[in-house]
Amino acid sequence: MxxxxxxxxxxxxxxxxxxxxxxxxxxxxxxxxxxxxxxxxxxxxxxxxxxxxxxxxxxxxxxxxxxxxxxxxxxxxxxxxxxxxxxxxxxxxxxxxxxxxxxxxIKSPSLAKGENARSVELHSDEATKILTYLEKYHYCTLPHVTLSLLWHGLMRRGAVRAIDLRDYYPDEQYLDLKHRPESDTPLKNGTGGERPIAVSESVCELLDDWVADKRPNSTDEYGRKPLLATSQGRIHLTTIQQYVYMWSRPCKYGADCPHDRDPDDCSSANERYSASECPSSISPHAVRRGSITHWLREEIPQPVVSDRADVSADVLDAHYDERTSLEKMEQRRKFLDNI
The missing domain is CATH 1.10.150.130 (Tyrosine recombinase, N-terminal domain)
Structure with missing residues (x-):
């Protein structure tokens, strides 16, 4: 010693x-x-x-x-x-x-290639079903707005939570993400994660209706006006997580249970805080992974997806891109055939 x-x-x-x-x-x-x-x-x-x-x-x-x-x-x-x-x-x-x-x-345990990458993702067809159901039966509720931003914005839940009313520009149709750690809304990558996020016309319509008709007129403990507000102030990270657990259950958005369970007798279907126990429920991170993969499958250039999602190309490739090698090959073929 x-x-x-x-x-x-x-x-x-x-x-x-x-x-x-x-x-x-x-x-x-x-x-x-x-x-x-x-x-x-x-x-x-x-x-x-x-x-x-x-x-x-x-x-x-x-x-x-x-x-x-x-x-x-x-x-x-x-x-x-x-x-x-x-x-x-x-x-x-x-x-x-x-x-x-x-x-x-201190030697870090080694992992085989791919062992540190998770494959759970929200597939685009499931996302469409969830958002369509919310739009029809729960339009402009806080869960509807929250899940729409998670899916369309490719954002982490901390970034979604951090948005203030002043960060939404409806005329220009974008959200301006800001790192404000002194008032409890940091971005994961600090000021390096600050960026404008373009939103579609349909998402803007939803946000406009939320702001005009449904959003509680509340402030957080720092006097800021959060976009995703509850009657008590800014939405909590755990609430965002609960929303994703709840609405990713197939029985919740009108689909049949893939696990042969009776929704009337299933605790995961009936008890709010047991939603995560449903084998089909997913985390907010899986929504982000699925959305990123969806954009890549739609042949949006990787640098564009990387910038919007605030993730490096290497990390995106290792942890978020769920395209198969054959899918990537066919997409490359489309570009190469034009050369």
């Missing part, structure tokens, strides 16, 4: 780390770090590591094996957790809390 290190208890180190990162991490990222690192801190205490000065590369390896042997964790989850521990170790070394060579000794 290096003699110039400053003794520090595991749980104290965690709180100092989270406090230090609070200014540069989004709230949900900070919560994820707390969750992952709390498991590591619990393990340290169980292993009687009371001073992180004593932490070694062999200890981290033992922790990695322990997490890997948890049958409920995927390879991707284990990798994510160990990567976060390495970030924590780098910070710890910067305050003389551990061996400065420790971070380099």
């Amino acid at each position: 290096h003699t110039d290190l400053k003794p520090i208890e595991p749980r104290k180190a965690l709180e100092l780390y989270l406090d230090d990162r609070r200014g540069d991490l989004a709230d949900w990222t900070l919560r994820s770090h707390r969750s992952r690192l709390s498991t590591f801190i619990d393990w340290c205490e169980e292993e009687r590591i009371g001073n992180l000065n004593e932490l070694t590369g062999r200890d981290i390896h033992r922790y990695k094996v322990w997490r890997r042997n948890d049958g409920d964790l995927s390879k991707v989850t284990v990798k994510t957790q160990i990567d976060t521990v390495r970030v924590f170790a780098k910070w710890l070394a910067s305050i003389e809390g551990c061996d400065p060579e420790l971070p380099a000794k």
Whole structure:
């Protein structure tokens, strides 16, 4: 152990780390770090590591094996957790809390190509059914407006939540996304994620009707007027997630249950907070993935999709593009035949 290190208890180190990162991490990222690192801190205490000065590369390896042997964790989850521990170790070394060579000794679990990419997506035909049903039976409700923006805007739920009334330009038909972390609406990529989003005439009609007739005249705790408003203020991220869980169930938008369940007896169909338990329900991220893939299948150039969705070409290709290799080949053929 290096003699110039400053003794520090595991749980104290965690709180100092989270406090230090609070200014540069989004709230949900900070919560994820707390969750992952709390498991590591619990393990340290169980292993009687009371001073992180004593932490070694062999200890981290033992922790990695322990997490890997948890049958409920995927390879991707284990990798994510160990990567976060390495970030924590780098910070710890910067305050003389551990061996400065420790971070380099933490080896991230390797994944086979494609293992870190998820394939769950909302297909365009399903999106059409959901939005058509909402337009007919729940027109201009908050779920209708929210899901329309998620699908047509290719936006993350945090970006949809961040939009103010002043960010909507109906005459020019666009939304202006702004990074405002000081008032609880950060964009994932900070100011680099700021961008105008063009919206179609039909989406503008929906937004105009929402603003004129249905939107509650409320402000958030910072005095801002959110576009997606409830009677209490700005919509919550969990509410957006619940809307997607609820409306991605086939029985909710008039389709037959693909799981041979009776909707009258199904808790996933009847209990609002059990919607996520439906095998067909999806997350907001799957809506975004499906929308991006739909645009690519419609032969919108990849740079255009990349800019609109605020995602790099490499990440788009690895995590969002669900086109098959044959689909990509046929699209290339259309261009090459004209050369």
